[in-house]
Amino acid sequence: GAGVSQSPSNKVTEKGKDVELRCDPISGHTALYWYRQRLGQGLEFLIYFQGNSAPDKSGLPSDRFSAERTGESVSTLTIQRTQQEDSAVYLCASSLAGRGLEQYFGPGTRLTVT
Amino acid sequence: QKEVEQDPGPLSVPEGAIVSLNCTYSNSAFQYFMWYRQYSRKGPELLMYTYSSGNKEDGRFTAQVDKSSKYISLFIRDSQPSDSATYLCAMKGPTNAGKSTFGDGTTLTVKP
Numbered sequence: 642g643a644g645v646s647q648s649p650s651n652k653v654t655e656k657g658k659d660v661e662l663r664c665d666p667i668s669g670h671t672a673l674y675w676y677r678q679r680l681g682q683g684l685e686f687l688i689y690f691q692g693n694s695a696p697d698k699s700g701l702p703s704d705r706f707s708a709e710r711t712g713e714s715v716s717t718l719t720i721q722r723t724q725q726e727d728s729a730v731y732l733c734a735s736s737l738a739g740r741g742l743e744q745y746f747g748p749g750t751r752l753t754v755t
Numbered sequence: 756q757k758e759v760e761q762d763p764g765p766l767s768v769p770e771g772a773i774v775s776l777n778c779t780y781s782n783s784a785f786q787y788f789m790w791y792r793q794y795s796r797k798g799p800e801l802l803m804y805t806y807s808s809g810n811k812e813d814g815r816f817t818a819q820v821d822k823s824s825k826y827i828s829l830f831i832r833d834s835q836p837s838d839s840a841t842y843l844c845a846m847k848g849p850t851n852a853g854k855s856t857f858g859d860g861t862t863l864t865v866k867p
């Protein structure tokens with residue numbers, strides 16, 4: 642079956658512009674995660690959605706970052722007034738409820754802020 | 756100080772060698788320990804996970820957890836060129852839900 646998909650695969654934007662990144666999880670996966678990966682570094686947790694529960698936003702680095710999820714499907718991560726330090730790969734993952742150890746990752750969106 | 760520290764590498768070994776990849780951590784609440792493999796420009800893929808201390812084997816891969824030392828390892832036997840990738844350790848606890856905390860990864864190259 643289809644895996645996690647993300648769009649766009651690459652995004653180049655000017656400093657100060659807003660960007661929106663999209664994630665389509667695996668069908669039936671109620672849990673969805675966003676991570677940021679800077680060059681040569683590990684994954685930095687951003688936000689976690691589980692069904693209809695309030696999302697865990699504890700990893701969002703500033704109020705310029707926000708994310709939404711429509712039901713148990715698509716999620717969008719929005720970065721407002723982008724800064725150069727926002728340049729990174731943004732990874733989305735999904736898992737079945739209660740199976741948070743088995744996260745399936747998308748290919749990521751490579752964001753470059755010039 | 757980061758909660759999870761991973762040997763930075765890079766690591767280069769000949770084909771057939773035994774590889775040892777290691778992480779240490781500071782948060783004693785971690786109960787679940789995962790290893791991911793990430794090929795260049797791809798998302799990570801889960802290799803295996805363990806709960807609490809002990810060993811777990813899956814084919815050529817063995818994961819080892821020593822909670823008393825806050826130290827985990829991944830061993831790869833009979834390494835192959837196709838094992839060349841970045842390996843990330845990750846930890847979670849005390850439930851298996853929610854966020855994972857990742858190390859920075861070790862890049863491995865297996866030379867034929």
